[in-house]
Amino acid sequence: MQRSGTTLLGRLLAQHPDAAGLSGTHTDEDEGQFVQDVYADDHRMGGPTRWAFHPQAHLTEQDVAESSVARDSLSKAWAPYVTDSDASVLIEKSPSNLTKTRWLRAVFPDSTFVVVTRHPAIQALAIQKWSGIGGSAGFGIEKRVDHWRHAMSTFRSDAAGLGDVWVVRYESLVAQPREVLDALAASIGLARFDFDVSSVRDQSSKYVDYWNAMRDAPRGWSHPPVVIGGFGFPGSYTGRRALSRLYWGTRAAADREIIARKYSVAAADWGYDVDAPGAVSSDGLPFAI
Secondary structure, rough: OOOOOOHHHHHHHHHHHHEEEEOOOOOHHHHHHHHOOOOOOOOHOOOOOOOOHOOOOOOOOOHHOOOHHHHHHHHHHHHHHHHOOOEEOOOOOOOHHOHHHHHHHOOOOOOOEEEEEOOHHHHHOHHHHHHHHHHHHHHHHHHHHHHHHHHHHHHHHHHOOOOOEEEEEHHHHHHHHHHHHOOOHHHHHOOOOOOOOOOOOOOOOHHHHHHHHHHHOOOOOOOOOOEEEEOOOOOOOOHHHHHHHHHHOOOOHHHOOOOHHHHHHHHHHOOOOOOOOOOOOOOOEEEOO
16 A cells, blocks of 8 residues: 555665666656556556545456556566666566456466555555545545555455465564565565665654544544644645644544444454554564465
8 A cells, every 4th residue: 555665665675686676757656557558557546545446446367358468568668667677576566556466467477476564544644645635634534544454355355375475564664674675585586685774764653643642632632732744735724724623623533443443353464453553463574475
């Protein structure tokens, strides 16, 4: 999902001398989905808060008319942006790959899938600024968590039996970047390499603080004690603060309770505790599914 660490992990892996990524596409985070016309991209399917619900988001081998044609079309579209044409491994990073694993395996039979996930509430808060005027103030967080649930559930159902499917938690990646990268490189078949992880930073603290404050806040508070900056919607500063106060005073605590009740099991399936967004339930290394 967007804001789950896909860009971070993709760029780290692409450091390897036998690997290549995409660069210079002049699109969001150099994602291959935006320089091809074989399938619909996330933006055409509703954007980062809704794309997984679109009818064209979930593709399987039954949707492949001619695998060689699709493979040639995608390879040709991506070729101008591949950072090293001699690399043995190409890393293509697009969030909606998550719900196309069966389709992609039919088109690229030798592919390996690496999925990055993040605590559902934290991911929902991280994409809040892309959620329109009301969403940027907080409204609709339960729908964003449900979007995460739906996409991850689709992936889990499709991944069974595929093989070569690895899951990395964002929280583990930022806590143990060298260990995670070493394990992934070995699983992909890349030789051991001294990855530069100096740029890795955990970007979750402000979202964790906000989520915890939602739980503890008494109803009627006029403004959250923790403010998530960078709201991406138009309007005056006064208007933005007014919407945020309205949400915090009327919905924040109730939404926190609803999410905890409805999505605790879905979160636990991926090693997350709704009430402890900074923790995971394993050693943190990539795991197969």
